[in-house]
Amino acid sequence: MEDQAKSMMDKLGLDARLLGMIGALVVIWLVFGFFTDWRFLSPRNFFNVSVQTASVAVMATGMVFVIVTRNIDLSVGSLLGFIGMTVAALQVQWLPSMLGLGHPMIWVIAVIAAVLMGAFLGAIQGWVIGYLTVPAFIVTLGGFLVYRGAMWWVTKGQTQAPLDPVFRLLGGGAEGTLGETLSWVFGTIAALVAVGIMLLSRRRKATHGFTVKPVWAEGILMAMAAGLIIAFVWIMNSYPIPRGAMRRMTEARGIEYTDGMVWNHGIAIPVVILLAVTIVMTIIATRTRFGRYVYATGGNPEAASLSGIDTRLLTVKVFALMGALTGIASIIASARLNAVDVGLGTLDELRVIAAAVIGGTALSGGAGTIYGAVIGALIMQSLQSGMASVGVDAPLQNIVVGFVLVLAVWIDIVYRRRAGV
Amino acid sequence: MTTPLVEMKDISISFGGIKAVDHVSVDLKPGEVVGLLGHNGAGKSTLIKILSGAYAMDTGEIRINGEKATINNPRDARTYNIETIYQTLALADNLDAASNLFLGRELVSSMGFVDDDAMEAETRKIMARLNPNFKKFKDPVSALSGGQRQSVAIARAVYFNARILIMDEPTAALGPHETQMVSELIQQLKAEGIGIFLISHDIHDVMELCDRASVMKNGKLVGTVDVADVTDDDLLGMIILGKKPGES
Numbered sequence: 001m002e003d004q005a006k007s008m009m010d011k012l013g014l015d016a017r018l019l020g021m022i023g024a025l026v027v028i029w030l031v032f033g034f035f036t037d038w039r040f041l042s043p044r045n046f047f048n049v050s051v052q053t054a055s056v057a058v059m060a061t062g063m064v065f066v067i068v069t070r071n072i073d074l075s076v077g078s079l080l081g082f083i084g085m086t087v088a089a090l091q092v093q094w095l096p097s098m099l100g101l102g103h104p105m106i107w108v109i110a111v112i113a114a115v116l117m118g119a120f121l122g123a124i125q126g127w128v129i130g131y132l133t134v135p136a137f138i139v140t141l142g143g144f145l146v147y148r149g150a151m152w153w154v155t156k157g158q159t160q161a162p163l164d165p166v167f168r169l170l171g172g173g174a175e176g177t178l179g180e181t182l183s184w185v186f187g188t189i190a191a192l193v194a195v196g197i198m199l200l201s202r203r204r205k206a207t208h209g210f211t212v213k214p215v216w217a218e219g220i221l222m223a224m225a226a227g228l229i230i231a232f233v234w235i236m237n238s239y240p241i242p243r244g245a246m247r248r249m250t251e252a253r254g255i256e257y258t259d260g261m262v263w264n265h266g267i268a269i270p271v272v273i274l275l276a277v278t279i280v281m282t283i284i285a286t287r288t289r290f291g292r293y294v295y296a297t298g299g300n301p302e303a304a305s306l307s308g309i310d311t312r313l314l315t316v317k318v319f320a321l322m323g324a325l326t327g328i329a330s331i332i333a334s335a336r337l338n339a340v341d342v343g344l345g346t347l348d349e350l351r352v353i354a355a356a357v358i359g360g361t362a363l364s365g366g367a368g369t370i371y372g373a374v375i376g377a378l379i380m381q382s383l384q385s386g387m388a389s390v391g392v393d394a395p396l397q398n399i400v401v402g403f404v405l406v407l408a409v410w411i412d413i414v415y416r417r418r419a420g421v
Numbered sequence: 422m423t424t425p426l427v428e429m430k431d432i433s434i435s436f437g438g439i440k441a442v443d444h445v446s447v448d449l450k451p452g453e454v455v456g457l458l459g460h461n462g463a464g465k466s467t468l469i470k471i472l473s474g475a476y477a478m479d480t481g482e483i484r485i486n487g488e489k490a491t492i493n494n495p496r497d498a499r500t501y502n503i504e505t506i507y508q509t510l511a512l513a514d515n516l517d518a519a520s521n522l523f524l525g526r527e528l529v530s531s532m533g534f535v536d537d538d539a540m541e542a543e544t545r546k547i548m549a550r551l552n553p554n555f556k557k558f559k560d561p562v563s564a565l566s567g568g569q570r571q572s573v574a575i576a577r578a579v580y581f582n583a584r585i586l587i588m589d590e591p592t593a594a595l596g597p598h599e600t601q602m603v604s605e606l607i608q609q610l611k612a613e614g615i616g617i618f619l620i621s622h623d624i625h626d627v628m629e630l631c632d633r634a635s636v637m638k639n640g641k642l643v644g645t646v647d648v649a650d651v652t653d654d655d656l657l658g659m660i661i662l663g664k665k666p667g668e669s
Contacts, residue, residue, distance in 0.1 A: 299515035
């Protein structure tokens with residue numbers, strides 16, 4: 001019986017680590033659901049958790065590359081704050097005085113500025129690490145202090161609010177979603193694309209004469225992928241927009257609001273951004289030379305450079321990418337709060353590293369997946385939201401997260417030793 | 422007389438004041454196997470890493486086919502069709518055989534994406550020739566045996582049509598059967614006109630496989646001899662005492 005189950009898992013080709021993480025996630029959801037009269041499993045809570053996960057998860061995908069190349073980045077929380085404050089000041093003070101308040105280009109400029117600023121500062125750190133060979137731990141520890149200090153100087157500590165109305169949509173909220181119809185369109189296309197990619201890969205393998213998975217296994221996987229996507233859209237489309245926001249939105253669109261009217265949220269824009277980042281980063285990791293060199297360098301730096309890979313330039317690129325993703329995360333975090341104070345991003349570096357590590361990224365380098373880091377971020381956020389909703393005090397939340405992090409890494413070490421990888 | 426494939430002339434390199442290679446000259450002709458012998462630390466591996474682009478020499482000159490060559494990094498060496506099998510094998514343990522074989526020279530699809538399936542198909546072809554027992558194409562190379570890992574490293578050097586092949590202790594990690602396979606491979610490559618530098622500790626290997634042998638001691642070249650003209654003891658004398666046969 002056990003053997004049968006094992007051979008079935010083998011044929012499906014799902015790895016044990018992924019299943020373990022999904023299992024942990026489901027257990028967390030069920031436990032908190034039980035203690036909250038199932039409020040934790042409501043569409044409303046899933047919507048909130050998905051939005052709260054987005055910022056950390058976006059950074060965690062970049063942290064995978066950083067850790068895979070045997071580096072670390074302790075500066076992302078401070079950098080997120082520094083970018084957030086600069087871009088907020090750009091929207092609140094500088095651009096309105098140049099272009100006029102409410103100019104339609106403000107949010108575009110702000111977004112581009114955030115990403116470029118992150119990439120530039122990341123590249124500088126990468127250059128110091130790669131070319132001047134100062135350890136990443138030290139360089140980014142310096143960055144951690146420098147960016148937090150620099151953040152204060154941008155506005156002399158003044159909180160910046162309110163942000164540009166279009167920019168604010170990138171952080172979610174009642175208006176910052178795809179809406180019901182578009183969410184279904186998005187979900188349907190995503191499900192079709194997922195199935196299409198699996199079919200194409202199968203056909204390509206067959207033309208090379210490789211053994212492919214049995215048809216039933218492939219069918220189950222396709223059904224699971226499509227089913228998960230559709231289920232997610234369905235949950236997001238089951239969370240009605242509160243009355244106050246409805247009044248505001250109907251008015252803005254020139255529709256008369258009546259009491260019986262129900263609009264649902266649909267997928268939040270930050271979650272759409274996270275999904276896009278996850279897909280792009282997965283393609284980079286598995287289908288580009290750059291991604292291949294990231295893993296090769298992490299596995300054996302000497303072999304990589306003997307193969308003609310410029311590992312110093314690679315370090316610059318990895319940190320620039322981490323910075324750009326921190327810029328995107330900063331947009332999501334500041335837009336969600338509609339304000340930036342000097343505390344934005346505090347401790348985020350630890351959440352990001354924890355998400356990547358819980359997701360199976362090995363600190364010794366060479367191993368880690370993008371989807372793992374995103375699920376890791378989701379596990380962390382589920383734990384924190386869950387504890388908050390059952391009334392655990394903030395200090396105790398930190399203690400629990402700390403223990404879970406160590407436990408997760410220990411389980412990972414035991415798993416690796418057993419699997420011999 | 423044919424133009425030598427490789428001439429390394431008067432090569433020197435120092436690390437922190439220690440002369441690892443001190444005015445050494447060696448050469449290699451097409452279809453020839455030249456053994457490089459010496460104790461650990463004699464400078465053989467360092468000399469060869471200059472040719473493969475891992476180290477930049479301080480002084481000296483490299484000529485390929487009689488023309489002056491500039492080799493500043495491993496990529497340069499590859500453009501001269503110089504391939505190297507390192508003693509450490511230089512494999513990324515976390516990647517599979519195909520990724521290692523094509524590392525730095527990945528096959529890409531028309532869209533510019535890495536084509537893993539095509540690389541695996543090519544790897545299967547060359548492995549069928551070099552090591553027909555090799556089956557673990559999906560596993561990271563850390564899961565392979567010493568001999569299997571060695572065959573991945575050899576496949577990488579052979580696949581890209583090397584004209585100059587550097588083998589650093591290619592049989593050190595192998596059992597008798599696999600060692601025999603490497604010997605046969607060397608004979609076959611030699612017959613195809615490829616020039617091979619073979620670094621070895623094992624005098625019997627050198628006597629059996631090489632045409633000439635260059636012996637190094639303490640970073641200096643003791644001498645280069647035709648293997649047919651010398652005995653095991655002559656070579657041992659060169660390695661241990663640093664004296665050429667016939668000298669007293």
